[in-house]
Amino acid sequence: MxxxxxxxxxxxxxxxxxxxxxxxxxxxxxxxxxxxxxxxxxxxxxxxxxxxxxDNFLNEERFSKSFARGKFNIKKWGKNRIINELKQRGISKYNITTALKEIDEDDYLETLTVLAQKRLDAISEKNIQKRRKKLADYLLYRGWESHLVYDKITELIQ
Missing domain, CATH: 1.10.10 (Arc Repressor Mutant, subunit A)
Known part of the structure; x- marks a missing residue:
């Protein structure tokens, strides 16, 4: 070698x-x-x-904005996951805050609804508590805020 x-x-x-x-x-x-x-x-x-x-090849603010937009639009990540990933890359609190402003609040909530419904349709579990837990685990892992996740689960699973 x-x-x-x-x-x-x-x-x-x-x-x-x-x-x-x-x-x-x-x-x-x-x-x-x-x-x-x-x-x-x-x-x-x-x-x-x-x-x-x-020479503007390297710009942390531009990086964090495009990172946040991309992970939200393409991977459907929630804000918590985006924040954690940016922190791991050593991005400043200011740039993280600026990056999160790139995500439209209405789009954010709409995406959560679509993602939750799509995942719920894919869960074959019959037990309501287990269905709720599976959906919660999935959404929390993707970085969606817990209060939004639990509100959405309450709305979707009676």
């Missing part, structure tokens, strides 16, 4: 990271890890990250 790691000049690494960031919005943590994986030294990493921010 060959453990050869190519070495990069500062310019080559910066160019490589520019296309990495241009392909998809990234957070600082991902970029930092990518540079470490490329074998770059800490001072070079700082220089490259600084250049990426200056």
């Amino acid at each position: 060959n453990n050869y790691q190519p070495s990069y000049t500062l310019d080559e690494a910066r160019k490589k990271l520019e296309s990495y960031c241009a392909y998809q919005d990234r957070c600082h943590k991902e970029v930092n890890q990518k540079l470490k994986d490329m074998g770059m030294i800490p001072s070079a990493i700082d220089q490259i990250i600084y250049a990426l921010i200056q």
